[in-house]
Amino acid sequence: MSPVGTALAGQREARARFTPGAPGAPVIALRNVTKHYRSGGGIDDVTLEVHPGEVFGFLGPNGAGKTTTIRLLVDLIRPDRGELSIFGLDPRRDGIAVRRRIGYLPGDLVLYEKMTAGELLLHFARLRGGPGSPEIEALAEQFALDLRTPIAALSKGNKQKVGFLQAVMGTPELLVLDEPTTGLDPLVQHQAHELLRAVAGSGRTVFLSSHFLSEVQQVADRVAMIKAGRVVAVESVAGLRSRSVHLVDVRTVERLEPEAFSRLPGVGALQATDFSAHFEFAGPLDPLVRELSRLALADLSIREPDLEDVFLSYYDGHDDTAAPSPALGRAGSDGER
Amino acid sequence: MASGSPHRALRAGRGGTVFRRALSEHRLVLGGWFAGLGLYCAAMLAVFPTIHGNRAFAKLVESYPDAFRSMFAVADFTTGPGYLRGEIFSLMGPILVVLLALLWGSDLTAGEEERHTIDLLLANPVSRRRVVGEKWAAMAVGVTAVTSVFAIVPLAGNPIVHLGVGVARLLGVVVATAFTALLFGTLALAVAAATGRRGLARGVAAALAVASYLVSSLADLVSFLRPVRPLSPWYQAIGVDPLTHGFSWRLLIVVGLTAVLVAVSLATFERRDLAVS
Structure with missing residues (x-):
């Protein structure tokens, strides 16, 4: 891990080139991160690295710990144990510097209902020191979003669009997206995927969670699977395919x-x-x-069989963790408890 | 998606954005409170000429039981300052602005936590301190603005109803009222910032506001309350009528307490896991 001082000194230049930190250094690094809630749930000993220019998929059923991990990255909650670094910085101590380089979409997206879409995007842009109205308008046009509509009058899909746009506006170096395409119609989903691929193509990094492997495999380079708070597998999508x-x-x-x-x-x-x-x-x-x-x-x-089956069958083979749940994903366990 | 000038994006987020947003989202509420309290004041002033110097009424009031007179700050209604104190500044006015402040203070962070809008707000490159600080400043301005109606209406009505109240004393009691409200609003904020629970914050702040009012107003009659009376911020700010006695440095105790509570709120909110239900 690069020393904080060096990373800060290099930040200005790094930002302009979208090459965060030292070359090859991970954008996100979690080491043995544990977080429990009093009400139960959380994550245990999560260790992960996400590299520059990578689209990293974070896969697991609801309640597995995806959102916990993501909220740790943006410093909304703090770990009980373990080390967490983003761009080589501490998300808490250097929170402002870190979050200046992150675009975040929460899984439980709630917007200020009384603002219009345009006011909301501009409000967040002001908090970040950019971008200006022209970029916001261009983005809105690209995604066919009417900026004059009050948030309260938007459909669920359009609200999700607003959430997605506020995350990607200002071209942040790292996108942290918690189930970004939930509620988007297939056409917009496709558009969002294209945009994510373009983001990765420009050397920036994407960390996205999903409970659909079918979605993750379309955009991600690598996938981690989390189950009951533990990361049970990290595998490249290409590797999974070749094994299929x-x-x-x-x-x-x-x-x-x-x-x-x-x-x-x-x-x-x-x-x-x-x-x-x-x-x-x-x-x-x-x-x-x-x-x-x-x-x-x-x-x-x-x-080809579903990657989900491949993923699970592969890890059944050298499984030293608990028995895998067949209930992951589409036909999943969400509503069945 | 073209990146604009990367240097523009490097610039720190504009200060005051949260403050302006907090005020603008409350503008209708504030307008409503201002108008409502203004009407109340105007109605009170309209009645004043009928009892101004009315001896019979003064006698009637003197016949009220002491406990009643203390509790509702019934004083000499027949003079301008006595009337304003009895009808506005002893109970009704402060209670209403305290209510406004504690609703606002309890909602300041915990409202966004309970509505789950806090994630998007704090994922921006802004510190929690700045968010709480700016929102608190907006509450301070908003509450003071609403309280100012208690000076504006009597001053406007004075040429007609002849209250005989000095501008400085009137402003003094309005400032004392606003600061009392802010203290309880900030108390609600402190509880909410530490727990994320709006209802609890309202309950605690409202209970302490009522208790400190009762201690302040009943201590004249109930001897065992007298030693604890200095602990009541209500007493320190408006218990000794600033309208007749003028500005008191004791108001600084209230200001100091508020400052301590602001510091506590900033510190506890900084440390907490947010919106974890």
């Missing part, structure tokens, strides 16, 4: 020989009838396609 198998469904017009598949290397979990076969296939697809071309196909589907 394909699910193959074949239907034929002529009777098929199951041996044709079972002798192919990489085939597993084969289930076959006279006119159909269903199996998993690992490795390059070429030998499979060659084999398939000899058949009279009625229907064929080759698809």
